Amino acid sequence: MNSQQEYIQRSIHLKKDLLILVIKILVFIPITYTLIEYESYYNDKRVLQRLVYALNVFLSSNIIISTVRIILLSWYKRRSLYFHTSSRGSFVLGINRIASVLNAVVIIFSLMLAFGINPRDFLTSITIVAAAIALIFKDYITNMISGLIIMFSDQLTLGDYVKIGEYQGQIIDITLVNIVINNDDDDIVMVPNNFVFTTNIVNQSFQNSRKVSVEFELAINHTMDREDLKKRLNDLLNKHSNEVLENSMKLKVLAVQKDVVKYKVQFTLTNLGKTQSQFIKNIVLNEVLKIGN
Structure with missing residues (x-):
């Protein structure tokens, strides 16, 4: 089970969500009833009234x-089953992010009510300040909007192996601010959401691609005939037929410069896996070092 499937399984627990929703309703009904029926009692206890009203x-x-969230997740689940399409975690992630933001706003408003602050008067009084804050944090706001677009576009999701500009690796999280990538060196790279819309993206998982590319350079005085180099690397990869499809290797010359020749070797793995990919890359690079020496 990959990252996005695990996330979907954790997120779409409709029975559990419905149970929690029922509990909330059962708590909400008596509180509402007491506010209506015992209004005179609460009028004498203003602090208690504010607290109960805020709750x-x-x-x-x-x-x-929660009701809207459950309806949307249920619809998405049924839609995926009806059209026999795979459920990608980005839509579920987007719904959960929006629900979290709305709940955070509700908590802030409820705390204002609990402390006797009128939210409407508060918002009116900070209109100019809010405009200044929006101007200062415009990059953060556009990042949030970009994050929501990414989540609901369903083009990128958890577990996808992508190349975004110079960054390459597996997506382990998509937040309202950035995309978190675990690269081939096990480094955690955070790519701003805005960056996604200004650079080229290669989503190998979306294409179910098992192709791996390795770029390297050879000094002019250590380089060899292209066909001989291709044969040497192809023979090397064929020794690892359990990891690499036989004769799937391609060798390209990217550039010929004054002192070096840049190459790119591409091959297809038998199975898509980060460990397997890194293992074969290391073998190729070690062979290149031998040629360079």
Whole structure:
């Protein structure tokens, strides 16, 4: 089971979500009832009234958000089953991110009510400040919007092996700010969401591709005939037929410069896997070092 499948399985637990929703409703109903029936009692206890009213607002808003979330996830699950399409975690991730943001806003508003602050008056008083904040954090805001577009576009999702500009690796998370990539060196790289829309992207997982590319350079005085180099590397890869499809190797000359010749060797793995890919890359690069020496 890959990363996106694990995420979907964790996220779409409709029975569990429905149970939690029912519990919220069962708590919400008596609180609402007491606010209506015992209004005079709460009028004498203003602090308690604010706290209970704030809790009531939080629960009512949270119930609406949870209900919409469950409906959308249920629709997406049924749609995937009906059209026999694979469920990609980005849509589920997007719904969960939006639900989290809305719940955070509801919590802030509820806390304002609990402390006796009128949210409407508060928002009116900070209109100019909010405009200044929006201007200062415009990159962050556009990053959030870009993140939502990425999530709902369904083009990138958890577990995809991608190349975004100079960064290459497996997507382990998509946040409202950046895409988190685990590269071939096991480094965690965070790529801003805006960057995705300004550079070329290669999604090998989307194409179910098992192709691996290795670029290297050879000094002019150590280079060899292209066909001889191709045969040497092809013979090397054929020794690892369990990992590499036989005779799937291609060798390209990328550039011939004053002191070096740049090459790219491409081959197809028998199975898509990060460990397997890195193992074969190391074998190729070790052979290149032998040629260079």
